[in-house]
Amino acid sequence: MTDATTRGPGATSSARTVVTVTPNPSLDRALELDRLEVGEVNRAHGVHVHPGGKGINVARALVRHGEAALAVVPVGGADGTRLVTLLAEHGVPAVPVPVSGDTRTNITLVEADGVTTKVNAPGPRLSDAEVDALLAAVEDQLATAPRAVVAAGSLPAGAGDVFFVRLAGLAGRYGVPVVLDTSGTPLARAVRAGGLCLIKPNAEELAELVGGDLVTVGDVVAAAREVIALGTSAVLVSLGAHGALLVLDDATWWAGGPPLVPLSTVGAGDSTVAGFLAGTGTGAERLRNGVAWGRAAVLLPGTEVPSPAQLDLDAVRVVEGPDPGLALKEL
Ligand SMILES: Nc1ncnc2c1ncn2[C@@H]1O[C@H](COP(=O)(O)OP(=O)(O)O)[C@@H](O)[C@H]1O
Numbered sequence: 001m002t003d004a005t006t007r008g009p010g011a012t013s014s015a016r017t018v019v020t021v022t023p024n025p026s027l028d029r030a031l032e033l034d035r036l037e038v039g040e041v042n043r044a045h046g047v048h049v050h051p052g053g054k055g056i057n058v059a060r061a062l063v064r065h066g067e068a069a070l071a072v073v074p075v076g077g078a079d080g081t082r083l084v085t086l087l088a089e090h091g092v093p094a095v096p097v098p099v100s101g102d103t104r105t106n107i108t109l110v111e112a113d114g115v116t117t118k119v120n121a122p123g124p125r126l127s128d129a130e131v132d133a134l135l136a137a138v139e140d141q142l143a144t145a146p147r148a149v150v151a152a153g154s155l156p157a158g159a160g161d162v163f164f165v166r167l168a169g170l171a172g173r174y175g176v177p178v179v180l181d182t183s184g185t186p187l188a189r190a191v192r193a194g195g196l197c198l199i200k201p202n203a204e205e206l207a208e209l210v211g212g213d214l215v216t217v218g219d220v221v222a223a224a225r226e227v228i229a230l231g232t233s234a235v236l237v238s239l240g241a242h243g244a245l246l247v248l249d250d251a252t253w254w255a256g257g258p259p260l261v262p263l264s265t266v267g268a269g270d271s272t273v274a275g276f277l278a279g280t281g282t283g284a285e286r287l288r289n290g291v292a293w294g295r296a297a298v299l300l301p302g303t304e305v306p307s308p309a310q311l312d313l314d315a316v317r318v319v320e321g322p323d324p325g326l327a328l329k330e331l
């Protein structure tokens with residue numbers, strides 16, 4: 001299952017490496033159709049298969065830009081083997097953690113007008129021993145003092161709602177910053193436990209987290225500050241076609257650009273996280289980078305991640321202290 005690029009259970013990170021953890025990875029299969037007819041036989045004219053899952057996509061995007069990254073992933077069955085092979089083909093170092101259930105496949109249906117329908121499978125149930133083995137594999141990487149650990153995506157059954165709390169606790173012991181991109185109860189539990197460096201909800205996920213409607217920039221900033229008050233350093237809120245907001249305890253930036261016609265929005269959030277992590281300089285510059293990577297991702301099919309040549313940093317406008325009264329849909 002491993003080769004020189006996907007280095008297998010013995011793989012280790014270095015001080016510049018971003019370690020990603022995807023508890024519920026997937027093979028992402030995107031089918032291109034003229035138009036989806038629900039309840040009918042539909043015929044696709046294009047198919048793309050990519051290694052998927054949020055942490056995996058972050059690692060893929062970083063590696064595509066020459067950044068050091070390593071993906072820790074539970075894998076099982078023939079599709080798990082395929083996932084590891086695909087990661088190797090994409091040049092992403094991986095630490096596969098064997099599990100008895102089969103790695104899932106997630107389906108995306110993309111219509112000619114860009115409308116995207118996604119069906120995500122539940123993924124295999126992990127046993128307690130498999131969850132412990134996954135965390136032990138993460139701890140092996142934490143011991144090598146990586147730059148950050150990115151924990152991302154949904155949790156498989158059996159992982160327990162506190163999986164990310166456990167992971168953040170481990171990372172805290174090794175002094176490694178934690179970036180978390182998840183949703184629902186696992187996000188709420190981790191935010192309440194505190195100690196996170198960054199979370200990347202979209203507006204719906206943040207609204208669910210704080211329990212309210214987010215209509216304006218001010219609503220998002222207030223929601224993000226609730227999160228920050230619980231012990232998270234920064235909140236990067238992605239807003240789809242309306243760009244993204246970066247909220248710190250004492251500063252806010254918005255970044256976005258001219259309208260695009262997306263080919264596939266799958267993986268755009270993950271590319272945004274990767275671009276933010278790869279960025280340098282001020283919060284504003286890192287946000288610009290993240291948004292440029294996210295915008296480039298939506299112009300690519302399936303779960304393809306952008307290359308440096310596909311970025312258009314100049315198209316991204318950054319505003320410090322955006323008007324709190326602005327509606328998100330006006331951004
Ligand atoms: N339709 C779109 N047009 C332009 N940019 C987009 C579009 N959809 C996504 N993006 C870019 O990708 C980023 C992440 O997308 P978003 O849908 O918010 O993430 P997620 O998939 O995590 O919900 C956005 O912040 C934006 O920069």
Ligand SMILES: O=P(O)(O)OC[C@H]1O[C@](O)(COP(=O)(O)O)[C@@H](O)[C@@H]1O
Binds near residue numbers: 024026106152265268
């Ligand atoms: O773990 P979840 O929430 O089911 O999401 C998994 C899916 O999300 C993706 O990671 C894409 O995420 P984003 O579109 O939010 O960047 C796919 O590769 C994968 O199929």
